[in-house]
Amino acid sequence: MPQPGLMMNRPLLISGILEHAAAQFGDQEVVSRETHGPLHRCTYADVARRARQLANALQQMGLKAGSAVGSIAWNNHRHLEAYYAVSGSGMVMHTCNPRLHPQQLIYIINHAEDEVVLFDATFAPLVQGIAAHCPNVRAWVCLADAAHTPAIEGVANVRNYEDLIAPHGSSFDWPELDETTGAALCYTSGTTGNPKGVLYSHRAIVMNATSACMPDVLGLSTQETVLPVVPMFHINAWCIPYAALLSGTRLVLPGPKLDGASLYELMASEEVTISAGVPTIWMGLIQHAEANGLRFPSMKRTCVGGSAMPMALIAKFMDVYGVEVRHGWGMTETTAVATMSNLSRTDRRKPAAEQHAIVARQGKVVSGIEIKVVDENGATLPRDGTSQGELMVRGQWIVERYFKTDRTALVDGWFPTGDIATIDADGVMTIRDRTKDVIKSGGEWISSIDLENAAIAHPAVAMAAVIGVKHPKWDERPLLFVVLKPGQALEKQEILDFLATRVAKWWVPEDVVFLESLPVGGTGKVQKNELRQKYGGVFAA
């Protein structure tokens, strides 16, 4: 019989992170872009004080532990305060992706039973469109003062954040919750069916935030200034809003201005050292820097996730600008980052191109997480870097079941990610495709992602997408969609010849379709289902 340990039983709580920051890093700065433009400066002591005011305000409005509070908001200091006030008081912080279709927004606000929705003025038209369909929402609170809160025609219960919290005291006794209590809720942007909610626990978030501070993950500390471009409305902005306070890291929040020029200005003026975002954002930033002959003197590293970072972009960051790139992987179902690429000490002595290839992979698991790849029968595949199978994940911050479902989402205790991946002998994971996007051709798999990356390496190509199309002989064959860069021209045969030098011969697409644009969904991903519906017929034999 194991002996029980004799240690204190203290819960891991989000309120603990806030009070830790207030007590130890009270004068650490938070710089936040207001929705109406100017920069706002405050400290962690201010954030804690105002979060307690908001907790009092929500309580007075009749919200209770278990109540849900929605947000449709940018990364800013009021959204940050809400993260702590809502979860800290045992309520559920439901972050909504404003890029969802209004019908989906209505669905998730009602499904989550949001009683209050916080929103930024940017989204007033959105609120106007959905408010009448969300009967449970008692108040729509604009994250602004009275002067910057628009009247919304037809929506009576609009309040402003500053007037809401002003009358309330700045002390609040955070409840000592069970650490498995639900703290935050985020819905997947499912391309088919209704979005599915993931209800993160306090424990999952605190564990992820702690691991995220480790030097080989984000490396947050009192010495750094972090700029999360990853949105607070999507997988908790990689838990940076928690990890920054936990570690005392100076925090810069970009608000609505995510174009290259605005981000560059913010990074430079605030001497940002670490950032995190999706490849598109970094593309815009680099274009701005190149066009204006700018450098990144304070930046140490940029962490990227959401989709694959083009190799050329990695090379520019690392070789031209001296900014380290790390590639992360996570999904709504994994709270935040689950794996992160990194250069080991020996890797750092390798040629530049090899280093780029290493950080372009999705990397090793963060401590607290385990992964494996399995074949179609669920058998574990070898960690040889070439055996592809579905990526399975388990650990401290992985979903068990979706919100308001009573059936586990797991298979034998592991969450099936729907990603096709390989793992090598050092534990380095590489995403090869989505299970639903992978192309089965003649009994073998073709990775749509690998084909897209190969196509995008062509200097005339701006965007590329590949789907599988039924084929009488090979079961499926790849069909390539290409969006050209402005002013560029390209023949079908040219791009096929280009690909033939880069991929196996039987991977070369069956056909190419040139488009003006690709359909992109709420989280910035190409909606291949739309392409399949329109172009997914049958190839001639």
Next chain:
Amino acid sequence: MPQPGLMMNRPLLISGILEHAAAQFGDQEVVSRETHGPLHRCTYADVARRARQLANALQQMGLKAGSAVGSIAWNNHRHLEAYYAVSGSGMVMHTCNPRLHPQQLIYIINHAEDEVVLFDATFAPLVQGIAAHCPNVRAWVCLADAAHTPAIEGVANVRNYEDLIAPHGSSFDWPELDETTGAALCYTSGTTGNPKGVLYSHRAIVMNATSACMPDVLGLSTQETVLPVVPMFHINAWCIPYAALLSGTRLVLPGPKLDGASLYELMASEEVTISAGVPTIWMGLIQHAEANGLRFPSMKRTCVGGSAMPMALIAKFMDVYGVEVRHGWGMTETTAVATMSNLSRTDRRKPAAEQHAIVARQGKVVSGIEIKVVDENGATLPRDGTSQGELMVRGQWIVERYFKTDRTALVDGWFPTGDIATIDADGVMTIRDRTKDVIKSGGEWISSIDLENAAIAHPAVAMAAVIGVKHPKWDERPLLFVVLKPGQALEKQEILDFLATRVAKWWVPEDVVFLESLPVGGTGKVQKNELRQKYGGVFAA
């Protein structure tokens, strides 16, 4: 009603750390000094393989989950393997301090009910003296191969580690334990009464090891090489044996050779970047470096704890050698480090002397821990940097009750540390004294530690200790003990005059006693009880 989170429930287990290291950092190196002299090199994959072999061997010997395994051993790779094999299989790793009195060793081995004791050959004479009094121990296993295992007269059941594990397979199914299961046991070296055991849980150790990797704590990563001089027989070597594997940090274990010359040689040849130990160790190291004109090119920082680091030593490390110093605080009851000093970005722009004073403090709490100071009635004192009171601690890795007691060790949910401390507005904690050592003079407190630090700043003084002695008018007055450096002479009045320029007038000791040596106990601390017994009479009025 709070909503339950819907995340996986995965336990935090020590076996998880081992398999994480094997899967991701399998070829990371462990360099270990053998007890008989040479360096031994292996990898985390080897450690995992051999830990599983040991787990099989212990199981075959009849040990079960809950069984205790003792160790009397240096920091070396076999001891490391045992840390994982024993705790990983649900048994209790009971690390014994070889500097305890043999009677105390017998007491703790019997009290813990150790069924096997692992020992290094250095301690063969100790084993010979105690074995007959430890009837529950089935085997005394020397951490060596057959060639380096001494026969011990009168002890029949001596085995050697290599022959013990050799026949066993290297796969082992680690049990999926509850994370609150007891994993490791360490006894305090109480100066009065019997030692008291602290039974650490898997959760406490994994949480501490994770936080210890954070950049502002130890800052462990795949980029670093860490040398724990802090012994594995005492508060888990600050959990570095866990944190190193968790983070993939290269590990250098010094075995029995802890003198300045040996440590220097190891640090230099293995390019150590981070180290941790008590001030005495660093004193020996610096003396060796100074005498031989050596530098520390690879060292980034040294972390110190156990007792106060003299300011002169801090200055040498930081200003002469460019090695950052961090001061930690913890005790047997806190698993490992609970607070750590650090220079903030603004601190780094301050004059050198101010920086030394900052890192000489015990610092801020590590995320997962809370502290407060209370007066004699238990009321919380202000965080003003001057209000002194007993330091109370609670959090993820703090004891709740001592081993085999049924009474909580807590007061209102907090562990009373017996240390007198202040906390400032930034949360920085400074240990001022032990409650039992503080001197109550005329209704005010005099810190024996502050007086000792002031005395040790005199160039002729090698060691100093202060106790309170009864006084008819003032209740207590300080009595100073001084050990001079070799070849130095000093008059009573000289040291008193020296102190009068450094402390408040009423702090100046009533008398001075010059000694050849001070009594030092098992964990390297001066045994003030012995001084009190011999010198603690009553001062004349």
